[in-house]
Amino acid sequence: MRNITTLLPITYPVIQAGMVWVSGAKLAAASAEAGILGVIGAGSMKPELLEHHIRKAHSLTAHPERLAVNVPLLYERPREQLEISLALGIRVFITSAGSPKTYTPWLKEQGATVIHVVSTPEFAQKSEAAGCDAVVAEGFEAGGHNGREEITTLALVPQVVDAVKIPVIAAGGIADGRGIAAVMCLGAQGAQLGTRFVATLESSAHGNFKTAVLSAGPGSTMLSLKKHVPVRLLKNKFYEEVRALEERGANRDELEALLGHGRARRGMLEGELDEGELEIGQVAALVRDLPSVRELVERLVMEQRQSLPAGYFF
């Protein structure tokens, strides 16, 4: 099997990443319409809001089979999120930030396809043993929550490919067709892109946040909160506060007080560029425009083809 278009009902082996505050119904439905997997990020949603987004996404696409839900298992009520999604017909799940053993067997019984996000080959093996259909191997350069081992996508993907038999989807550090072609050379069967989809017309990121992504440069992000929950942030006033706290050896409680969901919402959804938490990947430096999802996917396919002889991968 050359790519994940046989595992998933999609045309191109690309996944629009589920992201907090950014990937709701509009982004996921536009992705499904464009032929890739459209993922609603449930991490920032209460069950009722998730239900609203799934129903709305269904109303916006003729391809509901290409809709998926990303459920970070570290937040509250993941079971409820999964149940609502199943009840509304979602059959593809991307789980992250938790053990693949907790929900995978049950989800498989419900006829779902389960993909778990990992940052080491060991977790990929645990995911395979738990019955997952595929893994997303996400490297250090990715935005948002991140592994403690700091393994980059280029180093990680071949290790994961060698460690498991299930398909591997690469994530972290991919913003264009060159990156997609690159990770497929490493043995990945698909690519998940997050940062690139933040800067699209259909993402629900605040306009200020989108503008900040467009103006980000090579050194604009940094992996922070390494002793707490590692997360890659765009450098802003909030980031400097986090760093100052860490430098003086603040404890978990002090960091918790500064953080909390409130800051991410303020930054990414409400556009408070100073006081808000802005989660984004290193490839923000490669993002220079604000296309529609359809335009973007067409461009990714074209760029990927130009990186390789026509017809090789797609």
Added chain:
Amino acid sequence: MRNITTLLPITYPVIQAGMVWVSGAKLAAASAEAGILGVIGAGSMKPELLEHHIRKAHSLTAHPERLAVNVPLLYERPREQLEISLALGIRVFITSAGSPKTYTPWLKEQGATVIHVVSTPEFAQKSEAAGCDAVVAEGFEAGGHNGREEITTLALVPQVVDAVKIPVIAAGGIADGRGIAAVMCLGAQGAQLGTRFVATLESSAHGNFKTAVLSAGPGSTMLSLKKHVPVRLLKNKFYEEVRALEERGANRDELEALLGHGRARRGMLEGELDEGELEIGQVAALVRDLPSVRELVERLVMEQRQSLPAGYFF
């Protein structure tokens, strides 16, 4: 131009990285014989020792034109190292850890090819402006000295390719033909491999160090000394000492006292696995055997071809 085999007198677009204590005459000559660029790492050599290695390398290969010298500009006497190399017929230089403006114009006047190592697109542009013939874009996952921005190879290479017109050689995170194919999809015209060449029969790394590389796993390295001179180390007793010093906010003098060239020599050349400094990249986790350089290069070419349709790159 598709790859650096037109810029450099080599058969395959691969560079064996110059590394302290590891890449002397034997490794560089074996690399030249195998059709790639063989680089003597001058960083750990006094001028007399460098002279000895260049003369010896010449005696070991029928392809002296494929020999190069890597001169880290932060160490002592780089000018002397360059002069000796030129006097002995070396015409390819890889400079690093300093300004490309200092020696490039003079080296170009001597008819040399100059390649500068960079960790950001800005430094790539400075290198191009200084007259360099190419740059090595080296990412966060690389062993040894490393950039402060922590940009990974997958994120860095496309940015550098977009920023300059001169050829870009990717480094960091590449240990097999899959990695070479991947970085060439990103627009690199060649790949520099360090860690992989440490574990070859001809490298002058101590047997203990080679064994340590073979047993390294996914989380076995960490970027250390970020406030001093960032360097990726294999985790051992020395690394734990460095980390403990950093955690308690040690100043530069205390860190200097722990470090010094002595530790790197003890670790990498003399094989003191506890007390020595062991510089290695994340892809140590992908290195599982100890081939000759010839076997390794043949394998790299074959693996790279298997990642892509025959004849596409090489």
